[in-house]
Amino acid sequence: MSKVVITKADTYDEQAVALAMHELLNQLGGISKFIKPGDKVLLKPNMLEGLPPDKAVTTHPEIVRAMIRQVKGAGGIPLVGDSPGVSSTLKAAEKCGILRVCQHEDVELIPFIDKVEVPFAQGSTVKKFVLAKAYIQVDKVISLAKMKTHSFMGVTGGVKNLFGLMVGTDKAQFHLRMKKRSDFAGMLVDLAQVIKPVLYIVDGIVGMEGHGPRNGKPKQANILLGGRNGFAVDLVMAEVMGYKGETMPVAAKALSLDLSPRMKDIEIVGSGSNIRLEFAKPRNLESLDNKLPAPVVDFFQNQLTAKPVIADCCIACGRCAAHCPPEAIKMMDNKAVIDYKKCIRCYCCQELCPADAVKLQNGLLLKMIRRGK
Ligand code: SF4
Ligand code: SF4
Structure with missing residues (x-):
């Protein structure tokens, strides 16, 4: 049975986040279950754009700090990287506070510039990806996502966060090729199988409702979510937000390919396991484009x-x-x-x-x- 952990944390205070992260990882067997001494670990936060953390567009820097310390504690070597939708990695990281944390924790911030071709013959939608080269230069990846609504995909959590492994304008090509939501979701499902993060963590202490992923309103949710199976984590996240998780395009695609458990088959544990909220929906949550050729x-x-x-x-x-x-x-x-x-x-x-x-x-x-x- 897939396990998803929800832990309570009502502030971004450094200690409160560290405690919540510790509880979350303990419920999954501890960080050493995922990271071995000497592992190079890419931490992939959501850095959509360089905006202050209180806008709730990006993963909060304290979440990044807490995971950096966990990885170091297990003897791993953390690196932080992303390819923002707007501006350079450095500028975005500076404005959203992640650069300051990297400097303070003495961790390298990697701008995703160089690329590598990654064939994926078994992909249901995409047979080849071109990804940031950093992906093959590390041993493991951890997705550090933000809990937000998304006008195209309904929600964005651990799996959609991986889209940032595509460099700069390469992302636009996938929008051109995959106009239907189900096709775009299929691409994300394939991408998650290629990248195979060892852990998915979602920052839901303050999430975003309404016109996400950039122009919605911050919504205090006071939780961190995490698990091994990103589809299960995102499914539970969508349910916590008040949506029908299994109908979200990525969840629906992953379910159809037997890559995600059904909601009823997910074990939800942790101090926040009973929390259910109502996030204002993104305007375009309902669409008919999936139901037709x-x-x-x-x-x-x-x-x-x-x-x-x-x-x-x-x-x-x-x-x-x-x-x-x-x-x-x-x-x-x-x-x-x-x-x-x-x-x-x-x-x-x-x-x-x-x-x-x-x-x-x-x-x-x-x-x-x-x-x-
Ligand atoms: S929604 Fe239409 S106008 Fe807006 S970016 Fe996409 S293709 Fe362009
Ligand atoms: S619609 Fe928004 S992004 Fe486009 S030009 Fe106007 S302000 Fe800029």
Whole structure:
């Protein structure tokens, strides 16, 4: 039976986090069950963008510190790395406080720049990945994720966090290739099997609700989650957030491939095991694009999915245009303008907009079906 641990921690106080992490790992048999002396261990926090920790966009630096100390305690050599969605690793790490922790703990921060090709013949969706080279230079990986909503994937936790192992704009290519949620989720499921983190930890002391993963609201949840099976950890995380965990795209795909246990088959333990909350849903949690064949989705995309709309508060920074995978956004008259014929509904623009100016508007069919409910 898969075990997922939920421990209580109501502040990011260094000692409180260390204690919660210790309890969590003890429930899983202790850190030495995962890390052996001499192991080089890549800690992969969520550093989507360089924002202060209180915005709840990135994994809190104290979570990174607690895991650094655990790995060192087991005789391992921790390294920290990510490829943020915006800006360089160094800049993002500086702003979100992770650089300071790395310096204080004397741990190397690795910018993901060099790449390596990793074939994956048995992949259900992807047969080859190009990943940050750091991945093959370490013995083990630990995912240190943030508990957040996600406009495209419903939630982002331990598995989605691994998408940061793809370097910079390589991420956009997957959005272009995988327009359907189930395909994108399939890619993430394959990615998790390639990277095989030995541990998945999710920072849910303060998570994010609503318009995640960047523009939602911080939500105090007072928990850390963790386990060996990332699909099980994320499934439980989604349930704690108040969603039907098994219907989240990544969970559904992992279940269909027998890689995830069912919710009823997961043993949930720890001081926070009874905590259940209600996170405001991301706008586009419900969509019909998974239920139809790809050509139909392509044809009816405007009606089946929520469409991104630029609000008047757009500050014309151009970030959405720079990151839109199919280059569907142009800057005109000091405002972003979307060409809906090109838009593939990946919501990268909503994810990255610093002014929360990308709103999602339901497509016609989706509106009708919701009204009929
Ligand atoms: S919509 Fe957002 S990201 Fe795009 S230009 Fe306007 S403010 Fe920048
Ligand atoms: S306009 Fe936004 S949702 Fe559409 S393809 Fe570009 S980034 Fe994705």
